[in-house]
Amino acid sequence: MKKKxxxxxxxxxxxxxxxxFVSSSAFxxxxxxxxGEEPRVxxxxxxxxxxxxxxxxEDLSLVPVGFYESNGIDIRLNEKVMSIDTTAQTITTASxxxxxxxxxxxxxxxxxxxxxxxGNNRDACLVYRTIEDLEAMKEAATRSKIGVVVGGGLLxxxxxxxxxxxxxxxxxxxxxxxxxxxxxxxxxxxxxRRKIEKLGVKIHTSKGTKIIExxxxxxxxxxxxxxxxxxxxxxxxxxxxxxxxxxxxxxxxAMGARGGIVINDQCQTSAAHxxxxxxCALHGGMIYGLVAPGYAMxxxxxxxxxxxxxxxxxxxxxxxxxxxGVDVASIGDPHxxxxxxxxxxxxxxxxEVYKKLVVSxxxxxxxxxxxxxxxxxxxxxxxxxxxxxxxPEHPDDLILPARSGSKPAFGADALPDSAQLCSCYDVSxxxxxxAIDDGATCLADVKNATKACTGCGGCTQLVTSVVNAELAKRxxxxxxxxxxxxxxxxxxxxHIVKVEGHKDFESVLHAHGEGHGCDICxxxxxxxxxxxxNAYALDKKNIPLQDTNDRYLGNMQKDGTYSIIPRVPGGEIxxxxxxxxxxxxxxxxxxxxxxxxxxxxxxxxxxxxxPTIWQRxxxxxxxxxxxxxxxxxxxxxxxxSTWCRYGMLDSVKMAIDLENRYxxxxxxxxxxxxxxxCTRECAEAQAKDVGVIAxxxxxxxxxxxxxxxxxxxxxxxxxxxxxxxLYKYIDRFIMFYIQTAxxxxxxxxxxxxxxxxxxxxxxxxxxDSLGIGMHLEMQMQALVDTYQCDWQQVVDxxxxxxxxxNFVNDDAKDPEQLYVRERxxxxxxxxxxxxESLAIELV
Amino acid sequence: MxxxxxxxxxxxxxxxxxxxxxxxxxxxxxxxVDGQVYALSNYDPIxxxxxxxxxxxxxxxxxxxxxxxxxxxxxxxxxxxxxxxSDATLTVYAVKVxxxxxxxx
Ligand code: SRM
Ligand SMILES: Cc1cc2nc3c(=O)[nH]c(=O)nc-3n(C[C@H](O)[C@H](O)[C@H](O)COP(=O)(O)OP(=O)(O)OC[C@H]3O[C@@H](n4cnc5c(N)ncnc54)[C@H](O)[C@@H]3O)c2cc1C
Ligand code: SF4
Ligand code: FES
Numbered sequence: 001m002k003k004k005x006x007x008x009x010x011x012x013x014x015x016x017x018x019x020x021f022v023s024s025s026a027f028x029x030x031x032x033x034x035x036g037e038e039p040r041v042x043x044x045x046x047x048x049x050x051x052x053x054x055x056x057x058e059d060l061s062l063v064p065v066g067f068y069e070s071n072g073i074d075i076r077l078n079e080k081v082m083s084i085d086t087t088a089q090t091i092t093t094a095s096x097x098x099x100x101x102x103x104x105x106x107x108x109x110x111x112x113x114x115x116x117x118x119g120n121n122r123d124a125c126l127v128y129r130t131i132e133d134l135e136a137m138k139e140a141a142t143r144s145k146i147g148v149v150v151g152g153g154l155l156x157x158x159x160x161x162x163x164x165x166x167x168x169x170x171x172x173x174x175x176x177x178x179x180x181x182x183x184x185x186x187x188x189x190x191x192x193r194r195k196i197e198k199l200g201v202k203i204h205t206s207k208g209t210k211i212i213e214x215x216x217x218x219x220x221x222x223x224x225x226x227x228x229x230x231x232x233x234x235x236x237x238x239x240x241x242x243x244x245x246x247x248x249x250x251x252x253x254a255m256g257a258r259g260g261i262v263i264n265d266q267c268q269t270s271a272a273h274x275x276x277x278x279x280c281a282l283h284g285g286m287i288y289g290l291v292a293p294g295y296a297m298x299x300x301x302x303x304x305x306x307x308x309x310x311x312x313x314x315x316x317x318x319x320x321x322x323x324x325g326v327d328v329a330s331i332g333d334p335h336x337x338x339x340x341x342x343x344x345x346x347x348x349x350x351x352e353v354y355k356k357l358v359v360s361x362x363x364x365x366x367x368x369x370x371x372x373x374x375x376x377x378x379x380x381x382x383x384x385x386x387x388x389x390x391x392p393e394h395p396d397d398l399i400l401p402a403r404s405g406s407k408p409a410f411g412a413d414a415l416p417d418s419a420q421l422c423s424c425y426d427v428s429x430x431x432x433x434x435a436i437d438d439g440a441t442c443l444a445d446v447k448n449a450t451k452a453c454t455g456c457g458g459c460t461q462l463v464t465s466v467v468n469a470e471l472a473k474r475x476x477x478x479x480x481x482x483x484x485x486x487x488x489x490x491x492x493x494x495h496i497v498k499v500e501g502h503k504d505f506e507s508v509l510h511a512h513g514e515g516h517g518c519d520i521c522x523x524x525x526x527x528x529x530x531x532x533x534n535a536y537a538l539d540k541k542n543i544p545l546q547d548t549n550d551r552y553l554g555n556m557q558k559d560g561t562y563s564i565i566p567r568v569p570g571g572e573i574x575x576x577x578x579x580x581x582x583x584x585x586x587x588x589x590x591x592x593x594x595x596x597x598x599x600x601x602x603x604x605x606x607x608x609x610x611p612t613i614w615q616r617x618x619x620x621x622x623x624x625x626x627x628x629x630x631x632x633x634x635x636x637x638x639x640x641s642t643w644c645r646y647g648m649l650d651s652v653k654m655a656i657d658l659e660n661r662y663x664x665x666x667x668x669x670x671x672x673x674x675x676x677x678c679t680r681e682c683a684e685a686q687a688k689d690v691g692v693i694a695x696x697x698x699x700x701x702x703x704x705x706x707x708x709x710x711x712x713x714x715x716x717x718x719x720x721x722x723x724x725x726l727y728k729y730i731d732r733f734i735m736f737y738i739q740t741a742x743x744x745x746x747x748x749x750x751x752x753x754x755x756x757x758x759x760x761x762x763x764x765x766x767x768d769s770l771g772i773g774m775h776l777e778m779q780m781q782a783l784v785d786t787y788q789c790d791w792q793q794v795v796d797x798x799x800x801x802x803x804x805x806n807f808v809n810d811d812a813k814d815p816e817q818l819y820v821r822e823r824x825x826x827x828x829x830x831x832x833x834x835x836e837s838l839a840i841e842l843v
Numbered sequence: 844m845x846x847x848x849x850x851x852x853x854x855x856x857x858x859x860x861x862x863x864x865x866x867x868x869x870x871x872x873x874x875x876v877d878g879q880v881y882a883l884s885n886y887d888p889i890x891x892x893x894x895x896x897x898x899x900x901x902x903x904x905x906x907x908x909x910x911x912x913x914x915x916x917x918x919x920x921x922x923x924x925x926x927x928x929s930d931a932t933l934t935v936y937a938v939k940v941x942x943x944x945x946x947x948x
Contacts, residue, residue, distance in 0.1 A: 518899070518903065519898070519915060521901075544857065547899065556913065560892040560897075805863070808851045809865055815870070816886070
């Protein structure tokens with residue numbers, strides 16, 4: 001008989017526990033039941049606010065579909081556990097179910113603390129912790145103009161962002177004299193305040209609320225202890241969290257003086273066989289309000305169930321986050337509570353950067369740090385602190401701008417293998433080295449193997465530098481040379497071509513390469529010449545650079561024939577055009593198929609026929625679909641508002657316009673787009689490099705999605721855009737991709753390797769942090785203005801049409817191209833069929 | 844040794860690229876690199892189609908090669924031997940250029 005394990009609470013930590021437990025050997029010995037009070041399985045509270053910028057409850061889910069079922073875990077949602085009998089070892093739920101346990105894990109989390117102010121339960125006075133809370137906020141926001149967040153801590157500022165996203169005029173009221181009083185010192189907090197106020201949020205510090213009553217101009221009036229008051233329609237309490245310990249308390253399990261289920265280093269409570277993990281647990285007098293320590297506790301319990309020694313040794317509370325677009329980080333003790341501690345402060349007013357270091361009295365160790373506005377040093381400083389490493393002689397060098405290049409090189413090598421680089425997934429430097437030894441050859445591989453960087457993303461920079469350093473050590477070519485002929489990356493070659501104005505391969509090779517070039521560098525440079533100058537593939541000097549698909553403007557099939565794929569923008573096609581396609585297919589005996597890109601493909605075109613086939617298609621109003629090129633392929637669209645009863649906007653028109661704008665633009669790899677008319681997403685836009693989805697208020701833009709071998713959902717990039725802004729962002733996005741991606745790197749992989757990730761991309765594209773926005777737009781416009789249909793140019797120029805022949809000296813057919821009739825059409829004969837010379841039809 | 848046959852004018856060739864031709868009913872590929880003409884069989888023994896002339900020409904460690912457009916194996920222009928799989932070979936034909944014409948045997 002299996003032993004019984006019961007888990008109470010299916011939040012972030014409760015789920016992490018099960019996730020770890022199922023892949024451990026002890027899982028086989030237990031029958032597991034989980035009770036969750038919420039109506040849904042665990043979801044990501046850390047990213048809760050992204051619900052307001054377009055993510056859905058499903059997006060936030062932490063549980064892969066079918067996870068519990070396929071692992072045979074009995075999960076019961078909407079079911080609150082009401083009591084525990086620790087002697088009989090049973091629990092009882094609200095619906096009266098009673099169940100015995102051999103082991104019990106409490107992961108009941110915490111709840112938002114609402115200060116006991118008179119009027120705190122009035123209409124539109126809410127908290128922020130669950131998806132239901134978000135729905136209530138959304139509803140209340142529709143009835144409100146002004147919103148106040150009570151509490152200027154980390155969560156409060158996060159909540160303020162949510163109110164701004166909901167379109168409210170937003171205020172933050174903080175009891176303490178500064179924002180984020182726990183994590184920041186005065187200097188850091190006032191820099192943060194200045195930056196946030198610039199975003200239109202009003203901050204009120206040193207304000208205690210006495211009462212909330214009827215307002216005159218708004219729903220409520222908040223009266224403060226100092227007699228002042230503030231009118232608002234909506235109040236959100238974010239004044240700290242309290243552990244959900246009521247269940248344990250009633251059951252006689254030991255509590256801390258100010259709440260929290262007391263646990264030891266093994267996460268055991270005072271009752272035998274009962275563990276507590278996550279935000280409900282009190283360890284060493286601390287409640288940890290972050291996920292990472294909860295995950296560590298979950299691991300400790302899993303280890304014990306597997307009879308492995310394990311201990312929770314407390315956790316570091318350092319944080320790095322983006323609050324309303326402002327970078328903020330806090331490490332260790334930033335207040336210098338230790339009397340003898342010394343501090344260093346760097347403040348740059350014009351650039352709004354503040355940094356402070358707190359060091360031990362002997363100047364050897366880092367005790368704490370505060371960074372506002374520029375958190376690049378976070379990774380280094382955190383490692384110094386966590387590993388108790390010695391500081392350099394002049395610790396302030398660590399935070400001073402590296403203008404003179406004098407910043408102490410704190411290399412990845414200096415870290416011990418035990419250094420934890422990614423706290424979200426507890427990935428140490430050692431684990432990264434292991435992943436590389438097991439075959440990972442780039443950052444993306446390491447991310448896949450270890451999950452590092454895939455939580456909050458805060459560790460990306462550090463992980464990147466460790467990965468690069470380790471690869472370099474193994475002599476793995478971190479060499480960026482694209483091949484033996486050029487010691488440069490594609491990105492560098494792009495800049496060389498652009499800046500030095502090279503117009504052909506020979507001149508780039510002459511100036512920067514050696515040998516004859518090859519099938520790697522030639523197409524790469526051919527594509528760059530296309531991206532920079534719109535160079536035409538069939539100009540004589542460019543022909544040797546082209547892959548066969550580009551050289552013959554079609555995809556080569558296995559028998560050496562080509563496919564014909566005319567552009568069908570947005571998938572919209574007239575009956576007349578359909579008839580022409582059908583007629584051409586019939587006349588040339590082409591196999592016809594509706595392909596995955598919402599257009600029609602004709603297979604089996606012989607080289608000598610291609611110019612005449614295209615002549616007929618062009619006469620009928622078609623143009624090249626560039627299905628052969630590293631360029632925009634298709635923009636898929638759904639039905640959209642013209643016909644569909646749910647459509648918010650005209651997705652077909654948008655798809656056609658996008659396709660016509662970006663068609664022919666040569667890029668490092670192919671690009672695909674999709675446009676859906678509403679969130680039902682029938683066009684699968686989130687599986688595309690660029691996805692656009694209509695909302696009530698405009699267009700949501702998604703980027704860097706991908707089908708293919710490693711599918712990746714696109715990231716929501718910006719919301720509710722008008723058309724002009726949408727085009728502006730897409731122009732910039734594509735041009736930036738073209739300029740910086742590696743050879744044959746699709747946007748998803750490119751993003752995976754882009755230092756700073758999606759946040760950095762947003763800075764460049766939306767905030768124009770590099771100041772190149774206009775440039776990118778102008779370059780795109782130049783490409784758009786010089787677009788020409790590849791096939792039109794062949795059809796117009798007899799010299800080019802002459803390039804399509806089977807033999808330079810004979811009109812014969814290719815003797816290897818033999819066909820078999822199947823399902824009413826022709827297909828290439830197999831080798832066997834050719835041998836048997838049966839069922840072969842010569843065309 | 845078989846006889847040289849006139850195939851085409853030198854000006855029909857594309858520098859640094861290949862073109863297809865027919866020699867006694869056999870498909871061949873002509874390449875024109877650094878002033879020199881090379882003739883090899885056009886049949887890709889791995890991809891099993893007449894496509895070698897449509898591959899990209901280049902060099903690997905100094906040796907001139909063509910990459911098959913189907914699955915990208917490289918063949919030496921002078922010996923026809925496949926770099927990746929030495930048991931795959933293209934036939935190499937003798938070439939001469941006379942009076943602006945290309946002759947292959
Ligand atoms: C014709 C078509 C299949 C069909 O009959 O439906 C097709 C055919 C080919 N696909 Fe595809 N893909 C087709 C839609 C897709 C889709 C679906 C879509 O676009 O919505 C995908 C997944 C979406 C995506 O790309 O993210 C797709 C993912 C791929 C991939 C994997 C790309 C990746 O990033 O992992 C390749 C390989 C590559 O490009 O390196 C590929 C490569 C190819 C090539 C070019 C392979 C080749 O070199 O021969 C095929 C060319 C056949 C030809 O002669 O045109 N095809 N291919 C579709 C043409 C659409 C069009 O009109 O342009
Ligand atoms: C807006 C927001 C932003 C945040 N940002 C960050 C961040 O950037 N970084 C970070 O590290 N942390 C962040 N956090 C904190 C993080 O979400 C928590 O640390 C984490 O959710 C704790 O996990 P848990 O499982 O202990 O609790 P929870 O996720 O709260 O899960 C507890 C679950 O138990 C259920 N439950 C309680 N009692 C019972 C019962 N008797 N019977 C059945 N079920 C019960 C509850 O309904 C709940 O579903 C944020 C939190 C919020 C709200
Ligand atoms: S995505 Fe929405 S608008 Fe488009 S077809 Fe589907 S349901 Fe209709
Ligand atoms: S630290 Fe959060 S993802 Fe690595």
